[in-house]
Amino acid sequence: METTQLEGLISMLLVLGILVLLVLPSVIGIVRDRRIDRQLREAEQGHRKDQKSSSKPTEPSTATWYAEGRRSKKLVSS
Numbered sequence: 001m002e003t004t005q006l007e008g009l010i011s012m013l014l015v016l017g018i019l020v021l022l023v024l025p026s027v028i029g030i031v032r033d034r035r036i037d038r039q040l041r042e043a044e045q046g047h048r049k050d051q052k053s054s055s056k057p058t059e060p061s062t063a064t065w066y067a068e069g070r071r072s073k074k075l076v077s078s
Helices: 003-053 061-077
Strands: none
Touching: none
């Protein structure tokens, strides 16, 4: 291998190394964004699943109903 070929090889490797250094942060960012999007999708699907299982309305207890009735009577009598 002659010196001109060696210089050409070194220059090509240097250019490829600089290209990798410029592209690497973008690739890392894209991978990170996709991971976050996947986690958000999974969390949203889990939240929807939880809502469907507990969608029946709950009735207040007798104590709650009694306390609310007394509060409304106090407001009227004042």
